[in-house]
Amino acid sequence: MKKTVLALALAAAALAWRLAGAVPSDLDPLKAAPDTHKLAFENAFVRVLEVRVPPGKTEPLHSHPRRVVVYLSDFNTRVTEKGGKPQDNLRKAGLVRWSEPMVHTVENIGQTEGHVISVELK
Numbered sequence: 001m002k003k004t005v006l007a008l009a010l011a012a013a014a015l016a017w018r019l020a021g022a023v024p025s026d027l028d029p030l031k032a033a034p035d036t037h038k039l040a041f042e043n044a045f046v047r048v049l050e051v052r053v054p055p056g057k058t059e060p061l062h063s064h065p066r067r068v069v070v071y072l073s074d075f076n077t078r079v080t081e082k083g084g085k086p087q088d089n090l091r092k093a094g095l096v097r098w099s100e101p102m103v104h105t106v107e108n109i110g111q112t113e114g115h116v117i118s119v120e121l122k
Contacts, residue, residue, distance in 0.1 A: 076089070
């Protein structure tokens with residue numbers, strides 16, 4: 001009996017941990033911003049998105065789980081996290097960074113296309 005309860009508790013904890021990083025379906029960038037986000041690869045562990053944001057484009061509100069972001073071009077962004085203030089950033093080609101889960105809009109405020117690879121953890 002103790003083993004069954006422990007197994008159920010562990011299974012519930014694993015499910016809760018997995019769901020904590022899940023992307024709400026209506027805020028999934030492939031649905032919310034399909035013109036800028038394309039699926040490049042997916043398996044049981046990661047989802048890789050190729051993102052291209054033309055100058056002047058503002059992506060609608062969307063979310064990401066934990067991820068690694070690789071910037072392939074230099075471009076200027078204005079990122080607004082849900083409930084936060086806009087922050088302007090210069091993204092440099094070759095920059096690699098970690099990102100915790102977020103819900104945000106991204107505006108390309110520069111003159112060059114933003115090109116990004118986003119490796120989302122499942």
